[in-house]
Amino acid sequence: MKIILGNKNYSSWSLRPWLLMQHFGLDFSEQHISLYSQDIRQQMQGLCPNYKVPVLVDQGISIWDSLAICEYLNEQYLEGAGWPRDPLQRAKARSMCNEMHSGFFAVREEMPMNCRREISSITLSAGAQADISRIVEIFNQCLAANKQQGGFLFDEFSIADAFFMPIVSRFNSYNIETGQPVAQYLQKMLALPAYQTWLSAAKAETQVIEVAEV
Numbered sequence: 268m269k270i271i272l273g274n275k276n277y278s279s280w281s282l283r284p285w286l287l288m289q290h291f292g293l294d295f296s297e298q299h300i301s302l303y304s305q306d307i308r309q310q311m312q313g314l315c316p317n318y319k320v321p322v323l324v325d326q327g328i329s330i331w332d333s334l335a336i337c338e339y340l341n342e343q344y345l346e347g348a349g350w351p352r353d354p355l356q357r358a359k360a361r362s363m364c365n366e367m368h369s370g371f372f373a374v375r376e377e378m379p380m381n382c383r384r385e386i387s388s389i390t391l392s393a394g395a396q397a398d399i400s401r402i403v404e405i406f407n408q409c410l411a412a413n414k415q416q417g418g419f420l421f422d423e424f425s426i427a428d429a430f431f432m433p434i435v436s437r438f439n440s441y442n443i444e445t446g447q448p449v450a451q452y453l454q455k456m457l458a459l460p461a462y463q464t465w466l467s468a469a470k471a472e473t474q475v476i477e478v479a480e481v
């Protein structure tokens with residue numbers, strides 16, 4: 268199984284399935300694409316059906332969307348452990364991931380993921396602030412409903428946490444004030460061994476993408 272990724276420092280969509288695979292100890296190799304480089308089309312030719320990353324290649328097929336990859340991994344390798352076991356919680360987790368997948372445009376636009384960014388605040392639009400309030404609201408709801416005190420959005424680590432890891436990284440980099448218990452959740456996610464591995468690789472990259480340096 269091979270995953271094709273963008274730059275670890277900047278590629279938020281790549282981080283999501285990679286974190287799931289790494290956290291659950293799946294066996295995979297990686298191939299990297301340099302985003303924003305002149306020859307990106309050539310790099311992606313024959314690898315990325317829609318000229319985007321991430322792409323997972325397994326058993327002769329390509330899966331080209333972060334959420335579709337997570338769903339596939341959950342079914343094929345995780346025996347359902349990628350989602351909460353309870354169908355109601357699972358429906359909620361899926362709603363959150365879809366909300367992330369299709370929304371929060373102001374946060375995505377104004378606060379590009381930049382894992383190695385020195386922590387500092389920036390001025391945000393009302394739209395970005397509304398996105399942040401909504402995210403903090405859903406984080407708070409999830410954490411308040413933790414039955415086993417597992418500390419992840421649905422108690423145990425799930426695809427929902429993987430999907431919001433780039434948001435956690437952004438909240439950290441751009442010094443977003445969330446209050447508790449969300450601040451504690453952010454620290455738990457930032458300390459995850461899988462994320463630390465990603466971060467080390469992001470720090471070792473040399474390409475700087477100016478448009479993502481805010």
Ligand SMILES: N[C@@H](CCC(=O)N[C@@H](CS)C(=O)NCC(=O)O)C(=O)O
Nearest residue numbers: 273278279280319320321332333334
């Ligand atoms: N909905 C897609 C989004 C993928 C996406 O936009 N990837 C970006 C990098 S994070 C990309 O490949 N950009 C390259 C380009 O647009 O040329 C997913 O969830 O995988």
